[in-house]
Amino acid sequence: MNDSPLLLSIAVLGGTGREGKGLAYRWAKVGYHVFIGSRSPDKAKAAAQELWKMLAGNALVEGLSNQEAAQKADIVVLTVPYAAHRETLESVKDLLKGKLLIDVTVPITPPKVTKVQMPPAGSAAQEAKQILGEGSEVAAAFQNISHEHLLQDQDVDCDVLVTGTSKDARNETLKLVSAAGLTGWDAGPIENSVILEGLTSVLININKQYGSTHAGIKITGVNKT
């Protein structure tokens, strides 16, 4: 991986969804080369075109199949619904060797979205690590951000907790969190992903109880230096 944002490239698999498109927009805006991946390359191209227009043509953003996007990019971000999690990972598994996967997936299946229910692996991110096996690093991040905020150029009042299979994986992910204009925190090993993913159910619950739509979290009591 390369330290220069101008040369790094990012694939956003499932990037036609609202969360993925919002992240792709933020990274393309600051100069990353972004590949939007989808099972439907046509939909991916349409989403890429939409972002390119939003950024007045000042962006490197392409729509591709999930496989092509995973192959071309330095870092791969997964933003599919949980129902498509395993299938999508299996379809790009061999293309992710030597790469970092950032898993944004929340393992909730409607209508049961207010109760934490983790897969046998412990979390979606740990499941991803099991599927990919040795040779790929996995990080988890961005589960708690409201997608509406990402496509708007406004401050997001929600921090991003980052876990990962190594300190390098977490640091690389934290760079992309900052690049997206968000505040990130190293939340420890991949086993802690259950907290990030499960917080989504807690926040949905709070939205239901208190009539809100954008409950988020902020870390307090720490001065970042």
Place this chain on the structure above:
Amino acid sequence: MNDSPLLLSIAVLGGTGREGKGLAYRWAKVGYHVFIGSRSPDKAKAAAQELWKMLAGNALVEGLSNQEAAQKADIVVLTVPYAAHRETLESVKDLLKGKLLIDVTVPITPPKVTKVQMPPAGSAAQEAKQILGEGSEVAAAFQNISHEHLLQDQDVDCDVLVTGTSKDARNETLKLVSAAGLTGWDAGPIENSVILEGLTSVLININKQYGSTHAGIKITGVNKT
């Protein structure tokens, strides 16, 4: 249970520890009758005496054995280290019928405190429910508060997420959160306790990574009415 804070009584089992003593202090200060429970009644009496002096004698606070405290109180709060969780619950199990248990326990065992490790029941609070069986309600709360702040009369910059076996259990707990001068949130069913308890490991991890000692969380994006 009684709605009048003047009549309600609270047992804090393991109340000679720093977290328990801090909570006992805050509740005694606003008029709750507080029973500090300990395996050692002498230590409980000493802790009660200490709080009574801090409150200049304007407090109803007594030191007792865990069993006596559990028997006398309307609501029972458990603040023991995880190593004493099961044993303490077994010792008061029959005394908690018809009562609410608020479990503050975090299932971490030093030195592995930065990695989430839940018991087979899913969380300490779910384990408590299994041990107590039918006839007792269980809530989980206060896992993420730094104990240093509780014994001082300063604002605590950390919210309290509350889960529980029923809406009533959560509401009763949320009243005690407010009474302690803290901001609480209904975080849903008892199955979500893993998030509250596991967040402690995430916050310890953040303290380690960023050189802080009091990392906490705040819920954002919600206007409480």
